Amino acid sequence: MKRIMSVIALAFAAVIALSGCVNMNAEVDILGKDKVAGAMQLTLHKSTLNGVSFEEVLNSQIDIEAMEQQLGDKWTYSNVDDGENVGLRFETTSPMTYVQLADAFSLFGFEINLSDDGQEYTFSMPGDKAAVDSSFTEANLHVTFPGAVTSHTPGTVEHHTVTFDMIQGAAAYEATGKVNHAMFYSAVFGGALLVLSLVFVAAFAPKAAKEAH
Structure with a gap:
């Protein structure tokens, strides 16, 4: 991977070596003025583990204590198993300010920026600061606003959520949404x-x- 921070690398270096295919979904949820939450989910198909459980891979290849120290009081994590894919889901421990969420996402190599002018919320992130390559089969960034999406760089909109395809890439990921x-x-x-x-x-x-x- 071209750009990936230690938390993800620590949790998935061994898995990527086995499969070379990881699904990543990052989420930014704007709850209100200076109040936001975030999540990061990384999974891979069970077939790539050749019958070995994901927990076994984690326990044998990864220093869980070191990962938890890096996450600190910013993130919690849990195992994901939807029947076909397994992995980890990271979630912010509680609603945060714009600055706190930006600091939390920096652990994943994401340089996000959030602001508002009382009428609209603005989200932005440099595309080259979160580059992905063929190690990922899916890499999406979802940004959800309290009100309607008013503008965005190339992506798809569903209700109040903009989804950016990070495999397709962009110079920057930007979106604005109305204050509700x-x-x-x-x-x-x-x-x-x-x-x-x-x-x-x-x-x-x-x-x-x-x-x-």
Whole structure:
């Protein structure tokens, strides 16, 4: 692989040597203003292991403790087995700020940038900083916005998610999406109703109690 950071290399060097074919799916989920989460999933087809379990490969070839130290408090990981493919899924431990998520993804060699202007969120990542080669059979980057996608470099859009094909490659991966104000207005409206309800109760409850006597 041309560009790959230590966490992935540590977890998959032995596997890639056996198969040469890895599926990678990176996910960036923009939850709100300066609030984001991320995931990274790497799998390979069971047939490439020639009957050896993925856990056996990990335990015999990889220093799990070293990998966990690299992940630190930024990422958790779990085994993936969908019946055909096996591997690892890394997820951020909790929602993060833009800067924290960028720092977390740097472990995987991804130099992501996130920002917003109150109306739109902007995502970008240099394409040459996460290059992939024939070791990957699939390499996708999924970016999900709270609102509609408004622009993006070559990729596919489904609902609020832009998917970039990193095997096809690009000079840069960029996308913008609308801020979803519906949740904000719902919260404001709900809060207003609650205040009105309390005022109503406070105004009429004493009168009702008095009439009862």
